[in-house]
Structure formats: C-alpha cells, structure tokens
Amino acid sequence: MFTFNNPTAVHFGAGVLQTIDTVLEEYGYQSYVVIASNSQVKNGIAELLKSLLPGQIKAVVSNIEENPTVGNVDDIINAAIEHDADALIAVGGGSTMDAAKAAAAAVVKNVDARTIIQDKNITEALPIIALPSTSGSASEVTPFSVISDKEQGIKTSINGKVLYPKIALVDPELTYTCPPAVTAISGIDVICHALDSIGSVNNNPISDGLAVTALKLAFDNLELAYNEGTNAEARSNMALASTTAGIGFSQTATSGSHAMSYYLTSEFGIPHAEACAFSLDQWILCNAKVDPRLDKVSVQLGFENTEALAKELNGLKKRLGLCMTFEELGIDRKHIPEIARRTMAAGNYKNNLAQLSEDEIIRMLETK
Ligand SMILES: [Zn+2]
Incomplete structure (x- = not known):
C-alpha cells in the first residue's frame, strides 16, 4: 500500500519561460517578488521577467548564499511584506528556491526566518513559482527547504506539503550558461x-x-x-x-x-x-x-x-x-x-x- 501525491504543476521545455504570462494568467496574481541567483541577475532575468509580466514585478531579491541563511530569508520576507506580494518567483539553483520556500511560509505566519525554521507545523505559504537554472537540486518539485543559521551553528531542513512550488517552469535554456x-x-x-x-x-x-x-x-x-x-x-x-x-x-x-x-x-x-x-x-x-x-x-x-x-x-x-x-x-x-x-x-x-x-x-x- 502506498500514496503518491506531488501537487506541483510542471511546465517543461526550451523556451517555456517565455510563456510565464500565459501560465500565470489563470491564477490571478497581481504582484510578485522575484528571488534570483546572482548569475541569473547578471544574465538579465529581472529585466526579462519585468517585460513578460509588466507592472507586476515589485522587487528583486538576490545575493542568496550557497547554503541559504536566515538573513537571506529575512530579506525575502521583508520585500514580500513591503510589496504585499501575491506570490514569489524563484529563479536559480536549490539555494534560491529553498530560501524562497522558507520565506513563503514565514510571510503567511508573520514571523521571521529564525522562527519559521524551528516550526514543525507549516500549514500555509505564499504560492511559489520556481524556475530552476541548474539541473540537480529539484527543489522546484519538492516540499523541502534547507536553511542555515550561521550564528547559532544550525542547518535545518523544513518541510511541509505547502512548500511544494505551485508551478515549476523548467526551461533548459536557463542552464546553458551553467x-x-x-x-x-x-x-x-x-x-x-x-x-x-x-x-x-x-x-x-x-x-x-x-x-x-x-x-x-x-x-x-x-x-x-x-x-x-x-x-x-x-x-x-x-x-x-x-x-x-x-x-x-x-x-x-x-x-x-x-x-x-x-x-x-x-x-x-x-x-x-x-x-x-x-x-x-x-x-x-x-x-x-x-x-x-x-x-x-x-x-x-x-x-x-x-x-x-x-x-x-x-x-x-x-x-x-x-x-x-x-x-x-x-x-x-x-x-x-x-x-x-x-x-x-x-x-x-x-x-x-x-x-x-x-x-x-x-x-x-x-x-x-
Ligand atoms: Zn541532493
């Protein structure tokens, strides 16, 4: 006996990123905070998303560390609250997507990063749209997020059904510069x-x-x-x-x-x-x-x-x-x-x- 339940909608293929406006249309979100790896920022992802979703990208958070920290998560929480984000768009490798997931849960509970990574009962989160730019972590289709608190020497894995990204846009073109x-x-x-x-x-x-x-x-x-x-x-x-x-x-x-x-x-x-x-x-x-x-x-x-x-x-x-x-x-x-x-x-x-x-x-x- 077993159960299999993965709720992420996967859109796959070279160039699928260009269809993000059509994919998102049915969800009715109006404002997004983008979390992007520094290499994707350098490649112009912010400008591209702003042109594909005009007027809807309210802020871009970057500088996510290889092992994402509570500081990274707090930056995302603050931006999401300030701009009243309906959803988070994460573009990058596992670190970027993991940081976005933790923040998505913290925003709904109105708590900071340190509190959310200790939370064993995560039941709500902002929707996440994940765009992986490396082929490896698969954070775009999993309910896991690993966050480090360097000052306290802790590395915690949080997980919960609500941390599955709502949508994964897997565009291999994002990996060409890897x-x-x-x-x-x-x-x-x-x-x-x-x-x-x-x-x-x-x-x-x-x-x-x-x-x-x-x-x-x-x-x-x-x-x-x-x-x-x-x-x-x-x-x-x-x-x-x-x-x-x-x-x-x-x-x-x-x-x-x-x-x-x-x-x-x-x-x-x-x-x-x-x-x-x-x-x-x-x-x-x-x-x-x-x-x-x-x-x-x-x-x-x-x-x-x-x-x-x-x-x-x-x-x-x-x-x-x-x-x-x-x-x-x-x-x-x-x-x-x-x-x-x-x-x-x-x-x-x-x-x-x-x-x-x-x-x-x-x-x-x-x-x-
Ligand atoms: Zn692994």
Missing part, C-alpha cells in the same frame, strides 16, 4: 537523488520508475552537458532527469548518501552533491545486499549488476573531476568515527534500506 564544475556537481546530485530514492525504505513502484528514467537520462547525458555546455539536447535531458528524480524523491525522501553528506558539508565545506556522491557507490552496494531491487534496477540501466553500476559511477565521478578519496577532499582520516556517528544521527539515515552499525560505517569509510 559552468562545467556546477554542471558536474548538480548532475551528480540527480544520480544521488534517484539512487537514494531507490534505496529508501519509502520506495514504491512509481518513485522507482521515475528514478530509473532519471538515471538513464543522467548516465546518457551528464558528461555531454559537462563537456559541451551549449548542447541543447544534453541540457534538456539533464533538466528532465533532475525534475523527474525530484518528483520521485519528493515522496520517498533521500537516504544513505545524503545522510552521510551533511556533516561533510557543514564541517568541511564540501559542496552538497560532491559530499553525497563521495559514498554513493558504497550505499548502493550495501543496499543491494538487503534488497534484490537494486540489482534489477542495475540491469534495467544496462549494467550486469549493482557492482558494475557502482564501478561506472566511480568512473563517471573521476571523469567529472569529483573527489574520490579523503585525501582529495582534504579531510584527515581521524574524523572517520565522527563522520560515522553524524551519519547515523541524520534524520534520513533511518530511511536507508541497509541499517549498518557504526563499526560497519567506519569500515566502509576506511576503504575511501
């Missing part, structure tokens, strides 16, 4: 999301189908998008892979590789997806031992078994220039026991099919 290193890291996140979803105890046949579709697209197109940033077909297929994986893991949540990543990011500054990809090969091997679905998925993807899939995953990581060892990450091995402890303490560790002991996780990390 530099190779960002393409690589975002793209490997797609693979981590799909394999974490398959390795989640919440897996179901629909989420598995979405994950397999996303994995096929990503294995066939990520390197091409990395090497040829203007390859329209590769960019489109990666955007599709990201959103498809996102719809899947919006239901299952992530598992092992993400559980291990958080401490690597917060303590050592390793970028989110590079931290996830670091151990992904080992999580799928552990999960294959407890669930034959992993081998079936590997065969569906054209591999002999999960071991062959893990091998290809490592080959791909290497070709994309991602770190493979603790030495390459610049992390001393003395931290291995603490990394194992933090992995087990992460909320989504309990989602992982294989429940390893601390010693088993330590042994797994010692091979890196």
